Amino acid sequence: MKILFANDNHPVLKNGLIKLGFTCIDDFTSSKEEIEKTMHKYDGVVIRSRFKIDKTFIDSANNLKFIARVGAGLESIDIDYAKSKDIHLISAPEGNRNAVGEHSLGMILSLFNNMNKADNEIRNGKWFREPNRGIELEGKTIGLIGYGNMGKAFAKKLKGFDVDVIFYDIKPNLSDKNAKQVTLQELQKKVDILSLHTPHTNLTNKMINTKFINEFEKSFYIINTARGTAIVTDDLVTALKNNKILGACLDVLEYEKLSFENFFTNNNLPSAFKYLIESDKTILSPHVAGWTVESKYKLAKTILDKITLFYDK
Numbered sequence: 001m002k003i004l005f006a007n008d009n010h011p012v013l014k015n016g017l018i019k020l021g022f023t024c025i026d027d028f029t030s031s032k033e034e035i036e037k038t039m040h041k042y043d044g045v046v047i048r049s050r051f052k053i054d055k056t057f058i059d060s061a062n063n064l065k066f067i068a069r070v071g072a073g074l075e076s077i078d079i080d081y082a083k084s085k086d087i088h089l090i091s092a093p094e095g096n097r098n099a100v101g102e103h104s105l106g107m108i109l110s111l112f113n114n115m116n117k118a119d120n121e122i123r124n125g126k127w128f129r130e131p132n133r134g135i136e137l138e139g140k141t142i143g144l145i146g147y148g149n150m151g152k153a154f155a156k157k158l159k160g161f162d163v164d165v166i167f168y169d170i171k172p173n174l175s176d177k178n179a180k181q182v183t184l185q186e187l188q189k190k191v192d193i194l195s196l197h198t199p200h201t202n203l204t205n206k207m208i209n210t211k212f213i214n215e216f217e218k219s220f221y222i223i224n225t226a227r228g229t230a231i232v233t234d235d236l237v238t239a240l241k242n243n244k245i246l247g248a249c250l251d252v253l254e255y256e257k258l259s260f261e262n263f264f265t266n267n268n269l270p271s272a273f274k275y276l277i278e279s280d281k282t283i284l285s286p287h288v289a290g291w292t293v294e295s296k297y298k299l300a301k302t303i304l305d306k307i308t309l310f311y312d313k
Contacts, residue, residue, distance in 0.1 A: 006035065006047040009070050010300035013046070020308065036060035046070060046303065053077045058085055066090055066310060068303045072097075072150065072290065075200040075227075090306045093149040095299030096290030101153030103289035104195055104225050107249035111221070111283045112137065138162045143191035145207075146226065147174045147181070151197035155179040166190065170203070188216045195223040196230050210235040213244055221247045225289035228252035233272040240281050247281045251289040 002023045005014065014024045025042075027035060032051040039045070039061035046068045047053065053067060055078055064087050067077055072093040082089055110116060113134035121128055142158060144151045144167035155165050155178040165179040168187045175181040182190075194216075198204040208222070208231040222245055224231055233254045239245035255273060276282050 001043045002041055003044040003046060004035070004039070004042045006045060006050050007070070009046065009048075009303075010296045012297060013070070013300035013304050016301075016304040017307065020311075032057065039064070044068065044307070047076075049076050051076075053082070055081050058082055058087065066307065068307060070095075070299050070303050072100075073199045073227075088310055090303060090310070092299045092302035092306070095302040096292070096295035097149040097153040098298075099292040099295040100150045100197075100225050100289045101157045103251060103285070104154045104223050104249070105157045107225075107251065107283050107285070108193060108195075108221065108223055109137070111247050111249055111281075114280070116283060117280050140164075140192040141166065141190045142193045142195065143167065143182075143187040144179065144195050144197055145169075145187070146197035146199075147171075147179065148197065150226070151195075152176070152178065154195060154197065164190075191216065191220050192218065193221045193223065196226040198226050198230060200227040200229050204230050206230070206232050208232060208236065210238065213239045216244070219244055219246050221245070221249070223249040225249075225251040228254045228256045228287075233270070233276070237272040237275045240275070240279065247283075248276070249283045250276065251285045252287050253284075256287060 001021070002025060003017060005024055005026045006028070008026075008028055017024055036057055037060070039057065040063055042061060043063055044066045045053075045061070045064065048070050053076060058064065058078065058081055064085070066088040067082060068090040069077065070092060072091060074089055074091050077089065079089060114132040118128070118132045121132075138161060141164045144155065144165070147155075147167045147169040151167060151169075155167070158165050159178055166182045166187055167174070167179050168182060168184045173181070196208070198207075204227070206229065210232075213235060222231075222236070231254060236245065236248060240248060253273070255270065276284060
């Protein structure tokens, strides 16, 4: 059984597969088109988000048994077509959910306490105390959209704070000891902080737009550690300017390329992005919420376990 590694990963994955008797081949540099010419040789492929696994790629891999994405989502894969070919799909949201929960919490605490702003000021010889007076989480209502692995991990982190945690999800009956499920209308009525934990789908693409934002009863803060495509950046900036949105913690951006490891295809920065990078109302990070030393191991180990289980059936 031969497995193609299209991206580098923690060695626990490859070493584990080799011990199980698999032959693992690395190809981190060939183009998608070049790889397609050799895919008929492979039984499985392990990838992060280097390129889209589309119909053309799947058709070139007529012996493919599984596709393993070392990450949380499968949006870079033509899921329906892969399933029509009886190809097993594997992902690892369990592997980086803790990292995402911690990062989400860290971003909002940093924004509330002006940490980035204050740090920059001190480094430039300025000692401003009153302008850096912070805001506390205590007493706030935090609303999550999406209550899968990532949403649940964030809700668990929030148990250490005196806050109300509610969530909306299209799946019913998900309430647990950490958060209460509510309707979208109730969430929009109550929240002080909104956090997104959704995959990229037709429902979530451009979900956070002017109409959606204005349906919230109160001004609120927003956290996005999910997918940049969920927020229309121009509409977000408008809301930040008119104080409907009081601040934004963004680990992901609408302008990202499919690989999530690249940003712009040219040097022309959109005006909305220029506002985000210049504003004290924002905290930005480069799609690293789930990108920790520990999660690199846990993602790879989760994929190893799931491939092992697939072949043990």
